[in-house]
Amino acid sequence: MVSISVNNNGEDAEHPRERQRGPVTLRRSRLVEPTTTDQRLLDARGPTDWVHTDPWRVLRIQAEFVEGFGALAEVPRAVTVFGSARTKRDHPEYELGRKIGGALADAGFAAITGGGPGAMEAVNRGASEAGGLSIGLGIELPFEQGLNPWVDLGVNFRYFFTRKTMFVKYAQAFICLPGGFGTLDELFEALTLVQTKKVTKFPVVLFGRSYWEGLYRWIEETVQGEGKVGADDMRLLHLTDDVDDAVEVVRDAYRAWEDAH
Template structure:
């Protein structure tokens, strides 16, 4: 049965004790952050840029404990930017804590709208199984469609299935095949986890979200923020037009170099995709 520590979900049958302990610690730290945020709302000093005002400070009529325990007080402060900074920090702490023990992994993107009876769903399922067989955990956005297919294939093959969810107006929650799940409010925190804990990206057919993640990965590789990190476009009939545009228009127009085009690997073959991932991982190991 899955267990939850705030935004972190663990399917305990496949989660290691270290992962369980780290997720619990992250949840406790988040509670501490929430408590100390009271000081941001009621500072002992008033700061105006580099200027500190002390003498004009009004006397507090209640104690910090009273304000902490009073549920009838104003709540607008939780929506202010200082509070959001703490919430953002908490998301990074939770993500790092929950995923630190994840073994080598590949992040797979794809459409949430892929129906279960579509050939692309079965393709994602086979890809997830192949990653697990090759010794890689599968990381997805944790949603339905192609993401569910990859998580399902990895889980059925005995691998670790990871889902990094996002809070959306039309959110459907983590799919049932996620063994380790973390929910995020902010895209940038979630994207950091996709990159940090993966050794490669594989993009199944998808929409704007998949394109966003694809081009962010390409930018990070091109600017050498990450190294030895292949980006695989799976499905020639779907991605071929984009690949041709990058090659003919973007490169042809002098906006990128030839080596930048080579960052993309276009394929229809699961074994070929796994080979690219394994070769890149071996190259990374040889330099670390």
């Protein structure tokens, strides 16, 4: 015979008293709270730590998605271009970024970047100067960066994952200029999303053979060589030094997408 202890309140271990707080169930020591939700909301004299709690962050995240979707919903076909914030204006890669931005604008594509300086600024500048739509998706960082002056439509984000969603959702292709950890992060996340079919298959262009070829060969010889990726996965990447070639890859992919839809 199983013995179940019963306390003075008539509850037992398997059937404790409980209270609902929205979708949350409170039992035992969590049953009694010193204040109500309304009281905490309306009492302006209380502490402000609540704005830093996880439930409040969820609302901020939701607001970021709403703002991003609202700002970008009517953006025409677009290409996201990644690249280093450290590229100097007198560096040849800066001029290449301007040419890529201008070529995308001429081909009827909006240019989306992280909105910062360096390669991002170059692409935004080229697109804006060519009369195209220049978009910058900024991010809050410990060191103040801000949107570069050639962004025509800008959105600033607190959270990287919200911003990354916008990079993917509104692009028909990715072009990666030489960059650091941030560019590598964006490159491999994009490849993973395409490989796993989380997004419609579209090209990822590595622009700059001398910079990217070592990485490309390592993936081909080591990663693919050991069976960690397949031959089809390698075809997701296109390595080039030519602006017209990069834009033609984007055009071909967009035409294929249009034919499929």
